[in-house]
Amino acid sequence: MENHEESHVTSYALNAKVLLVLLSLTVLTILVIKLHLGAFTVAMALFIASIKTTIVLTYFMHLKFEKPILRVMVGGIFALFAIIIVITFIDYYFR
Amino acid sequence: MNNPSPTAPLNYLNHKTGLWSWMTATDHKRIGLLYLYSITTFFLAAAVLGLLMKIEKVAPGETIMTAQTYNAMFSLHGIIMIFIVVIPGLAAVFGNICLPIMIGAKDVAFPKLNLFSYYVYITGAILGLYSQFANGHSPDAGWTFYVPYSAEVNSNIILALMAAFTLGFASILTGLNFIVTIHRMRAPGMTWFRMPLFPWSLYATAWIQLLATPVVGITLLMVVAERTLHVGFFDPKLGGDPVLYQHLFWIYSHPAVYVMILPAMGVVTEIFPTFSQKPVFGYLPIVFSSLAIALVGYFVWGHHMYTSGMSIESRWFFSFLTFIVAIPSAIKVFNWLSTMYGGSVDLKPPLLYAISFIFLFTIGGFTGLILGAVATDVQVHNTDFVVAHFHYIIFGGMGFGFFAAMHYWYPKIYGRMYNIRWANIAWGFLFTGFNFLYFPMFIMGIQGMPRRYYDYDPQFQMGQTISTIGAVILFIGLIGMISNLVYHVRRGAIAPANPWHGVTLEWQIPSPPPHENFDDIPVITRGPYVFDNPHTK
Amino acid sequence: MSTTEHSEHSEYIDSETGKMGMWLFLFTEIFLFGGLFIVYSVMRAKYGEDFHHGALELNAFIGATNTVVLLVSSMTAAMSLTAIQKNQPKVAIALIFSTLLLAGVFMINKYFEYGHKFDLHLYPGSEVMRNLPKGEIMFFGLYFLMTGLHLFHVVVGGVLLTIVMLRVKSGKINSEHFLLLENGALYWHLVDLIWIFLFPLLYLIT
Ligand code: HEM
Ligand SMILES: [Cu+2]
Numbered sequence: 001m002e003n004h005e006e007s008h009v010t011s012y013a014l015n016a017k018v019l020l021v022l023l024s025l026t027v028l029t030i031l032v033i034k035l036h037l038g039a040f041t042v043a044m045a046l047f048i049a050s051i052k053t054t055i056v057l058t059y060f061m062h063l064k065f066e067k068p069i070l071r072v073m074v075g076g077i078f079a080l081f082a083i084i085i086v087i088t089f090i091d092y093y094f095r
Numbered sequence: 096m097n098n099p100s101p102t103a104p105l106n107y108l109n110h111k112t113g114l115w116s117w118m119t120a121t122d123h124k125r126i127g128l129l130y131l132y133s134i135t136t137f138f139l140a141a142a143v144l145g146l147l148m149k150i151e152k153v154a155p156g157e158t159i160m161t162a163q164t165y166n167a168m169f170s171l172h173g174i175i176m177i178f179i180v181v182i183p184g185l186a187a188v189f190g191n192i193c194l195p196i197m198i199g200a201k202d203v204a205f206p207k208l209n210l211f212s213y214y215v216y217i218t219g220a221i222l223g224l225y226s227q228f229a230n231g232h233s234p235d236a237g238w239t240f241y242v243p244y245s246a247e248v249n250s251n252i253i254l255a256l257m258a259a260f261t262l263g264f265a266s267i268l269t270g271l272n273f274i275v276t277i278h279r280m281r282a283p284g285m286t287w288f289r290m291p292l293f294p295w296s297l298y299a300t301a302w303i304q305l306l307a308t309p310v311v312g313i314t315l316l317m318v319v320a321e322r323t324l325h326v327g328f329f330d331p332k333l334g335g336d337p338v339l340y341q342h343l344f345w346i347y348s349h350p351a352v353y354v355m356i357l358p359a360m361g362v363v364t365e366i367f368p369t370f371s372q373k374p375v376f377g378y379l380p381i382v383f384s385s386l387a388i389a390l391v392g393y394f395v396w397g398h399h400m401y402t403s404g405m406s407i408e409s410r411w412f413f414s415f416l417t418f419i420v421a422i423p424s425a426i427k428v429f430n431w432l433s434t435m436y437g438g439s440v441d442l443k444p445p446l447l448y449a450i451s452f453i454f455l456f457t458i459g460g461f462t463g464l465i466l467g468a469v470a471t472d473v474q475v476h477n478t479d480f481v482v483a484h485f486h487y488i489i490f491g492g493m494g495f496g497f498f499a500a501m502h503y504w505y506p507k508i509y510g511r512m513y514n515i516r517w518a519n520i521a522w523g524f525l526f527t528g529f530n531f532l533y534f535p536m537f538i539m540g541i542q543g544m545p546r547r548y549y550d551y552d553p554q555f556q557m558g559q560t561i562s563t564i565g566a567v568i569l570f571i572g573l574i575g576m577i578s579n580l581v582y583h584v585r586r587g588a589i590a591p592a593n594p595w596h597g598v599t600l601e602w603q604i605p606s607p608p609p610h611e612n613f614d615d616i617p618v619i620t621r622g623p624y625v626f627d628n629p630h631t632k
Numbered sequence: 633m634s635t636t637e638h639s640e641h642s643e644y645i646d647s648e649t650g651k652m653g654m655w656l657f658l659f660t661e662i663f664l665f666g667g668l669f670i671v672y673s674v675m676r677a678k679y680g681e682d683f684h685h686g687a688l689e690l691n692a693f694i695g696a697t698n699t700v701v702l703l704v705s706s707m708t709a710a711m712s713l714t715a716i717q718k719n720q721p722k723v724a725i726a727l728i729f730s731t732l733l734l735a736g737v738f739m740i741n742k743y744f745e746y747g748h749k750f751d752l753h754l755y756p757g758s759e760v761m762r763n764l765p766k767g768e769i770m771f772f773g774l775y776f777l778m779t780g781l782h783l784f785h786v787v788v789g790g791v792l793l794t795i796v797m798l799r800v801k802s803g804k805i806n807s808e809h810f811l812l813l814e815n816g817a818l819y820w821h822l823v824d825l826i827w828i829f830l831f832p833l834l835y836l837i838t
Binding site for chain 3: 204205208267271272274275278279280305306307308309310311312313314317320324325326327328333334335336339342343346
Binding site: 016 | 652692
């Protein structure tokens with residue numbers, strides 16, 4: 001309806017660039033794994049995955065152009081999930 | 096449903112008639128009523144099971160049923176009461192009926208989704224019932240479905256799990272609908288902090304429904320996978336971890352108790368100002384305590400697992416946080432009492448129920464602290480003390496909150512009034528019966544009476560018998576209350592639009608409300624609890 | 633608030649409202665998989681070695697291929713939104729169709745991947761699997777459940793996008809009203825997001 005005028009159009013070029021970044025990050029993940037960094041490997045893999053997630057959320061899923069409330073919600077969701085994992089591990093880590 | 100009298104203006108009950116118009120209704124008030132009738136039916140059925148269990152326990156030894164029947168009965172009673180009655184309960188019934196009106200909207204954001212979620216709910220409920228009767232193996236693992244028992248026993252656990260999963264899905268959809276409704280459908284001028292407190296409590300509740308339910312959904316699916324595919328996520332024989340099941344189960348089910356209680360708190364928060372003719376005391380603290388309860392409520396699930404072999408550190412952590420959640424709850428109690436203080440208190444049935452809510456909820460809350468402290472919990476875990484505690488919270492809190500809501504909004508919903516004297520007498524039976532039924536269970540629990548047993552040592556004879564007598568009294572009260580309400584749907588005196596002189600939006604429109612609530616969407620210019628009508632002073 | 637209009641009065645749901653509904657639904661999906669991720673992390677902490685051996689059995693090449701496939705399909709889905717906003721329905725249809733094709737490729741790869749496991753008699757409940765070390769049983773249990781649930785979402789997303797494509801064809805979705813396309817694309821991106829985590833966690837364990 002009326003609010004479509006303001007809705008943002010992401011250009012084809014930007015979408016393509018985002019894809020390139022995502023693909024490079026995928027390659028990076030595989031390299032990191034092959035390097036056998038020991039305990040760091042998982043952390044690095046998860047870190048890269050989070051970056052990719054953020055990129056998909058921001059550009060492909062248009063969070064950048066949405067109302068702030070949606071960004072707050074999405075951030076909150078991931079924070080909540082992270083806290084739940086941490087609390088679960090208070091049990092498993094010390095057992 | 097209501098007979099349309101030729102002169103009466105059209106309202107949501109009579110603007111269309113016939114069974115089909117109800118089954119396909121997208122009007123939020125009609126969907127609320129569909130939920131009301133379904134939930135009441137299930138509540139009565141499960142309450143009868145509760146009564147039968149109490150009769151079994153009137154004397155030691157086998158009285159009217161075998162141990163296995165008793166196990167099946169407390170499982171069915173628990174599953175129905177938790178998943179079919181109280182979790183949807185207030186949100187699905189009074190949330191649906193009142194939320195859009197109270198924020199000045201014509202309906203919820205997604206009316207068709209709302210109807211859909213009702214059918215999902217009914218499907219789940221029927222599955223649940225079916226699990227009881229299909230080939231004679233009623234589930235007997237309790238409503239908590241703890242593994243490894245639930246993964247091994249030969250009863251209809253899979254059906255019961257699928258029922259709980261389906262019911263959870265319905266609850267997610269309701270929550271989703273309410274969050275969007277509150278964000279997007281408020282009337283012009285109704286800022287967040289001009290919103291009444293019942294919608295606020297529904298908002299906090301909806302977030303829990305949305306985010307906690309999927310966790311138990313996937314957990315139940317994992318148990319199904321365990322039973323059908325022999326994977327063993329939770330079965331120690333296959334390398335799984337039964338305590339992990341408990342973590343996942345309570346990550347949902349602790350927040351779920353706030354799904355039950357928060358809307359009830361919202362209801363009484365509407366009732367106290369109206370029957371004191373005084374603005375609610377501490378609007379903002381009540382809002383923020385609801386949000387705080389919802390948030391911190393996510394992080395305390397481990398207090399159900401002190402005796403399950405968690406690490407010492409996490410017991411410490413969960414115990415600490417559990418005490419923290421008590422604070423916002425206490426804030427609310429003080430606010431309610433302060434609202435009544437110095438007001439012109441009018442002791443009508445809704446207020447009676449609301450006051451008993453505070454009383455019972457406070458007892459439940461204090462005994463909850465005993466269970467929240469690791470040292471004392473180890474003594475009373477899995478005894479009747481726990482059963483008494485959660486009945487005080489769930490039945491005394493959510494249940495009495497529901498009755499309060501019923502008596503408060505009844506004239507709005509049906510445009511008729513019930514008999515006040517009759518309601519008061521029924522309340523007396525309910526309240527007395529309730530305390531006789533459950534209070535002895537605290538004492539017996541401390542003395543060591545375990546829960547989920549159909550039999551007991553002779554030393555508990557006295558307490559058990561008192562408790563059974565309480566159950567009978569409570570039942571008389573229940574029947575009295577319900578028959579009063581049912582009888583007067585058609586025969587009650589015509590109720591005015593605003594019998595209690597309330598000031599929130601639902602009282603500003605006719606009773607029963609018209610199909611789309613408002614002819615013109617109201618424009619809100621001030622907070623929700625301003626009492627400047629002639630009835631104050 | 634801008635939306636005082638009842639949705640019954642208009643054939644179309646207000647787009648902000650509809651989108652918020654979709655996002656909330658995606659949150660529940662995140663927590664649904666979240667439960668599995670909790671189990672995964674606890675079990676991996678417990679059986680690190682076995683998980684490593686299990687992962688060696690998986691075909692990391694197929695996994696990587698499918699990652700690329702999903703990333704590209706995500707882009708085509710995002711571009712189809714651009715196309716409809718620019719009022720180029722033909723382009724939009726072509727892009728959604730490519731997304732569907734890529735979804736097909738993903739499923740074919742999965743078919744071969746699962747097929748290979750079945751050839752080795754490696755599936756939940758099989759004799760071979762029951763005789764593995766406990767940690768590997770757990771790994772494969774999680775592998776099948778997580779990728780299986782993800783595959784289910786791929787199928788649902790595919791169906792959703794097919795409906796969207798048909799509606800673009802019929803003109804019901806157009807440069808004025810494209811909420812359903814937006815939501816379909818959002819759902820598809822979620823499918824991609826989950827795979828972004830599944831890939832390193834299942835196929836690349838050292
Ligand atoms: C109407 C009167 C009610 C009676 C007479 C009653 C009685 C009982 C009894 C005797 C038990 C079994 C205790 C045991 O052996 O461990 C029980 C368990 C339970 N009740 Fe009730 N109850 C009533 C209402 C309710 C309500 C309103 C709710 C919830 C809103 C509820 C929820 C539960 C739950 C969750 C259990 C635990 C089931 C389990 O152990 O798996 N009850 N009740
Ligand atoms: Cu709890």
